[in-house]
Each structure stands twice: as structure tokens, then as C-alpha cells.
Amino acid sequence: MSQIEQLETEILAAIGKVDDLAALEQIRVLALGKKGSVSALMKGLGQLPPDERKSFGQQVNGVKQALNKALGDKKTALADKALAQRLATETADISLPVRIGPLAQGRIHPISQCMDEINEIFADMGFAIAEGPDIEDDFHNFTALNIPADHPARQEQDTFYFPKRADGSRLVLRTHTSPVQIRTMQAQKPPIRIIAPGRVYRCDSDQTHTPMFHQVEGLVIDSETHMGHLKWVLEEFLKAFFEVDEVQMRFRANHFPFTEPSMEVDIRYERSGNEVRIGTGDQWMEILGCGMVHPNVLKAVGYDPEQLQGFAFGVGIDRLSMLKYGMPDLRDFFAADLKWLRHYGFGVLDVPTLAGGLGA
Numbered sequence: 001m002s003q004i005e006q007l008e009t010e011i012l013a014a015i016g017k018v019d020d021l022a023a024l025e026q027i028r029v030l031a032l033g034k035k036g037s038v039s040a041l042m043k044g045l046g047q048l049p050p051d052e053r054k055s056f057g058q059q060v061n062g063v064k065q066a067l068n069k070a071l072g073d074k075k076t077a078l079a080d081k082a083l084a085q086r087l088a089t090e091t092a093d094i095s096l097p098v099r100i101g102p103l104a105q106g107r108i109h110p111i112s113q114c115m116d117e118i119n120e121i122f123a124d125m126g127f128a129i130a131e132g133p134d135i136e137d138d139f140h141n142f143t144a145l146n147i148p149a150d151h152p153a154r155q156e157q158d159t160f161y162f163p164k165r166a167d168g169s170r171l172v173l174r175t176h177t178s179p180v181q182i183r184t185m186q187a188q189k190p191p192i193r194i195i196a197p198g199r200v201y202r203c204d205s206d207q208t209h210t211p212m213f214h215q216v217e218g219l220v221i222d223s224e225t226h227m228g229h230l231k232w233v234l235e236e237f238l239k240a241f242f243e244v245d246e247v248q249m250r251f252r253a254n255h256f257p258f259t260e261p262s263m264e265v266d267i268r269y270e271r272s273g274n275e276v277r278i279g280t281g282d283q284w285m286e287i288l289g290c291g292m293v294h295p296n297v298l299k300a301v302g303y304d305p306e307q308l309q310g311f312a313f314g315v316g317i318d319r320l321s322m323l324k325y326g327m328p329d330l331r332d333f334f335a336a337d338l339k340w341l342r343h344y345g346f347g348v349l350d351v352p353t354l355a356g357g358l359g360a
Ligand code: PHE
Pocket: 175, 176, 177, 178, 217, 256, 259, 289, 290, 291, 312, 313, 314, 315
């Protein structure tokens, strides 16, 4: 047996016997490290006659490969063994009941619950969820939405303005979720299908208005989108949200600068005592604004209104949840009253799903 073969046999035998990773690494260094025994063989290459150098070099490389393979295999085997040992000591009985502790006392606010429900319904229809900042600039909140500088919606009694900046412009607390339409169209290529739930702010406070409230915006942009699609989406949404087989909607012509035509939608309901029933009765409740996206809005984000069109809607979430869960006074929502929250809130682990029932 040549010296090389003997060295190989010895090292392979050592690898075979070793049974921890540190010792394996030590063998690797002693053999293949810079100062290792196999590397040392190469140093003798220069002293050989030229016609023997090639085959000697090949032989040493062959040994290196064989050793590397043996080292790798052994490393995997040792790692598998270590894992198996660890798993054997770390057993968990998943049939034991969950001890949720403080989680059982926490409550999800009805608004958060409704937002989760809304997200779930629209996700099922193929909508993505978009977000934008609560502090907006004039362009996104107004100008790009076809609300010119002298429009009444900009007047101070509605909008919370920040102090003037050096360039004279003023940031605002967004007055609706519609600026997310603009941000989404600027950031994405059509077709677009998004909803944008979030907080909005208006300088207004009485029994039915709070200075901060919640909306969910919807936006669909495609080459062929019409009001039939809008109506279907709203109807499917409302049926799923109120968990009823049928809803009746009333579309009333209205005006929004960013849609044309624009409509407000009422749904039929009735109240008996504290209970609200959706879909029957002789009363109507306004719940959302909607319409076909105005060509000026499409132009503001660089879209060609000849090629693209779409619809948008904005729904008041607070009002929807009052209707669904029978909470009579909007101001209670933000009063941080623990008794109220214990009564109307939701269990932390009751995540709404369409399959499992939304408001279970
Ligand atoms: N942004 C409108 C509002 O706050 C609602 C709306 C959204 C209307 C989208 C039409 C289209 O009242």
C-alpha cells in the first residue's frame, strides 16, 4: 500500500469511529487544514520528476475528495442523531387543554373585530389590503381626488390641519380613506383590486359624530369594470357581513368629486326593541358612498381614462358595527369603559373566518 493510500485508510477509520462534531472537526483540520497531513503531501510534489507530478497530484486530489465526502456524511449523521435525541426528550402532549391565562380576559374591540371581518370577506373575493398614512398631504387627500383648492371639503371646520411648513403647504389628518386609492394607483399597475381600512378624522363631534372614526375604502381598476360589478361586490359584502341571505340596497344619486356618477347606498332595516334586523322592515340607513372613478382621478395618477376605468366605495365601519352588534351610542366606542368592552368585546382567540362564522 502506498503512503498515500495508507494515510487515507487511517483517516477514514478515524472518521468512522468519531462520535461528536468537535472531534470530527479536529480530524478535518489535522488532515485537510493548511498544515494538515494531506496538504503536506502536496508539498512534496515539487521534488518529484516532472512525469510523475500529474498522476501524484490527481491521486492526492482523489483522496481529498474521498475524505471530504466521508466528513460530510458523518456530519449529517451526527446532526441527525443529535436531533433525534433532542426530540426524544422534548415531547409535548398536544391533546392537553390550552391554559390561556390572561388571554381569556382580554377583549377585542368591536371595531377591530369588524375590520377583521371585513378584511376576511373581501380577501375571499380576491381583494388585497392596502394602507396609507393617517397624516396626509394636500395632494393625496384632496388635489389628486379632484377636489380643487376652493372646494368646501377643504374648509377648516371639516379638516384638521397641521401648522404651515416652510413652503407654505400644510399636512392634514386624512379626512377619508380615499387617499389610499391614489397611493395604490401610484404604486401598482392595474388591474387593481384593494380595500383600505383605517382611521379618518374630521373636526366634528356630537351624538352621531366623533372626531376620529373608521372607514374602509374599496377600489377596483381594470379595462372593463362597470356599475354592475360595483353593485354585486357591495351586495355580496353586505350579505356576508350581516350574515343574512338577502339585503336590500337603495342607490341614491349623490355627488363626490372623485366619482362620476356618484351614489350613496342605504340598506333596509328594522328595529324591534334593542334588536336591529337587516334586510326587512321599512327603515333605511345610509351606510356608504360609491361611484365610478372620475377620469380626472385616473389622470392625476398617470392612467389613461380611455383605457382604464373602475369603481370605488367608502364605508363607515363604526356605523356598520353599531348596526351589526346593536350598540346604540357611537361615543361609547371611544370611552375606554372596561364594562362596555367586556360586554361588547370579542374573545382574543375567536378569529373571524368565513368558514367558521364571522361574528362567532
Ligand atoms: N370618501 C368618501 C367619504 O368619505 C366616500 C367615498 C369613497 C365615496 C369612494 C365614493 C367613493 O365620504
